[in-house]
Amino acid sequence: MDLGLEVKFVGGPPVLSDDSVIEGYASLFGVTDQGGDSVLPGAFAASLKRLAGKGDKVRMLWQHDPTRPIGVWDEVREDGKGLWVKGRLLPDVAQAREAAALIKAGAIDGLSIGYRTVRAERDGKSRRQLVELDLWEVSLVTFPMLPEAKIGQKDVDDMREFAAIFAAATEVLRGA
Numbered sequence: 001m002d003l004g005l006e007v008k009f010v011g012g013p014p015v016l017s018d019d020s021v022i023e024g025y026a027s028l029f030g031v032t033d034q035g036g037d038s039v040l041p042g043a044f045a046a047s048l049k050r051l052a053g054k055g056d057k058v059r060m061l062w063q064h065d066p067t068r069p070i071g072v073w074d075e076v077r078e079d080g081k082g083l084w085v086k087g088r089l090l091p092d093v094a095q096a097r098e099a100a101a102l103i104k105a106g107a108i109d110g111l112s113i114g115y116r117t118v119r120a121e122r123d124g125k126s127r128r129q130l131v132e133l134d135l136w137e138v139s140l141v142t143f144p145m146l147p148e149a150k151i152g153q154k155d156v157d158d159m160r161e162f163a164a165i166f167a168a169a170t171e172v173l174r175g176a
Helices: 045-053 094-105 156-175
Strands: 006-011 015-017 021-028 037-039 059-062 065-078 082-089 110-122 128-141
Touching: 021 065, 021 110, 045 065, 045 110, 045 128, 059 094, 065 094, 065 128, 082 094, 082 128
Parallel strands: 037 128, 059 128
Antiparallel strands: 006 110, 015 021, 021 082, 059 065, 065 082, 110 128
């Protein structure tokens, strides 16, 4: 069954705590992927708002297979860097247990978005810039298309908080 969805892959070492929680960036803004596309800031906003309004969620799939959900995304949001996701692999699902083992071993390290393009533009080099996307799912995948985005990177707000704590500690040490 062809739903007309496009997919983008993102890779890097995952954050997997307690064998079930995974987080990282599923897409990075302004970075051209190996397919020649880049996602612009705000591209997911309308879709995420629509989903929330319906009480629906972005799905977590295994390798973009709609018959193989493996968990739930508890948080999906845009920040200054890209589309950040945090979710749980479901231990009662056999494929999720296998995914957890593969992630821990470093065999799987990618995230990929499944979406429909609502609006895109061409830049001066005829590359597609994705302006608005209808996000359907974020999958765990084998091969990343956007190597610069890393699963396991903390969201930008967490990093800002860490930087503020570090700066405050530095000032305290300077004064001592």
